[in-house]
Amino acid sequence: MPWNLNNDRPIYLQIMERIQKDIVSGVYPPGSRIPSVRELALEAAVNPNTMQKALSELERCGLVYSLRTSGRFITEDESLLKQTRMQLASGHIRDFFHHMEQLGFTHEEILEFIKETEGGGK
Amino acid sequence: MPWNLNNDRPIYLQIMERIQKDIVSGVYPPGSRIPSVRELALEAAVNPNTMQKALSELERCGLVYSLRTSGRFITEDESLLKQTRMQLASGHIRDFFHHMEQLGFTHEEILEFIKETEGGGK
DNA sequence: ATGATTGTATTATATAGATAATACACTTAT
DNA sequence: ATAAGTGTATTATCTATATAATACAATCAT
Numbered sequence: 358m359p360w361n362l363n364n365d366r367p368i369y370l371q372i373m374e375r376i377q378k379d380i381v382s383g384v385y386p387p388g389s390r391i392p393s394v395r396e397l398a399l400e401a402a403v404n405p406n407t408m409q410k411a412l413s414e415l416e417r418c419g420l421v422y423s424l425r426t427s428g429r430f431i432t433e434d435e436s437l438l439k440q441t442r443m444q445l446a447s448g449h450i451r452d453f454f455h456h457m458e459q460l461g462f463t464h465e466e467i468l469e470f471i472k473e474t475e476g477g478g479k
Numbered sequence: 480m481p482w483n484l485n486n487d488r489p490i491y492l493q494i495m496e497r498i499q500k501d502i503v504s505g506v507y508p509p510g511s512r513i514p515s516v517r518e519l520a521l522e523a524a525v526n527p528n529t530m531q532k533a534l535s536e537l538e539r540c541g542l543v544y545s546l547r548t549s550g551r552f553i554t555e556d557e558s559l560l561k562q563t564r565m566q567l568a569s570g571h572i573r574d575f576f577h578h579m580e581q582l583g584f585t586h587e588e589i590l591e592f593i594k595e596t597e598g599g600g601k
Numbered sequence: 602a603t604g605a606t607t608g609t610a611t612t613a614t615a616t617a618g619a620t621a622a623t624a625c626a627c628t629t630a631t
Numbered sequence: 632a633t634a635a636g637t638g639t640a641t642t643a644t645c646t647a648t649a650t651a652a653t654a655c656a657a658t659c660a661t
Binding site: 427 | 606
Binding site: 367368369403404405406407410424425426427 | 647648649650651656657658659
């Protein structure tokens with residue numbers, strides 16, 4: 358999976374959110390070890406310091422913890438994982454409706470819009 | 480309407496998108512004059528240079544044009560306005576589904592999620 | 602023991618974004 | 632004519648990001 362980093366937002370934030378999604382969606386299972394800072398930085402074609410900053414953010418949220426000399430691991434607190442996943446989803450729904458209403462669409466129009474998008478995966 | 484500017488994204492971009500929405504949703508009617516750079520900067524509690532940069536972006540898109548000494552005006556090209564509005568809407572829908580799928584939700588789960596959000600305005 | 606790998610910290614440099622303070626040429630209203 | 636208000640441009644300064652190049656103590660495999 359490519360990392361798709363833009364430059365209209367801080368890179369460390371984009372990385373943080375990307376890994377956050379991989380965590381709460383189960384790409385990195387609870388308790389499992391994630392690649393080292395240097396490995397991830399190499400994979401994302403980013404400076405190790407930037408990756409470090411992104412990972413520090415995830416620690417602040419409690420999603421990962423570090424054992425200093427053996428690596429970083431995903432939390433085993435599965436309720437936190439599910440809770441975070443639902444919070445992110447709710448946020449996206451809220452933001453989506455907010456954006457659409459700012460564009461002047463009514464609730465009905467938004468639902469109609471979604472129906473039409475039915476088959477439009479990708 | 481407050482401007483609600485974050486600092487996790489360039490301010491001039493947030494301003495640009497905000498005004499863009501006001502334009503395509505009709506808050507600023509086609510052909511009408513928008514407040515001066517200095518007025519808008521004051522209203523948004525932002526430096527005039529920053530507001531200038533945001534407005535320049537909108538000119539690049541053709542949504543506004545400036546008469547140099549008399550002010551800035553909304554385009555009369557209503558088809559461009561409608562087209563831009565629909566493009567923005569499509570983008571939001573696409574991004575929304577993309578985010579939700581990255582969180583591991585299926586298309587059906589997403590639709591179910593939206594139904595439950597039915598009454599949840601605000 | 603040794604060497605490689607861990608997270609973490611430090612220092613320096615470069616760039617983008619934002620603010621501040623002006624300045625200019627040109628309308629418009631008075 | 633004069634004064635105020637347009638968009639636009641310039642210069643300087645400050646901060647946040649990002650990169651680069653190291654460094655260190657602790658673990659782990661060998």
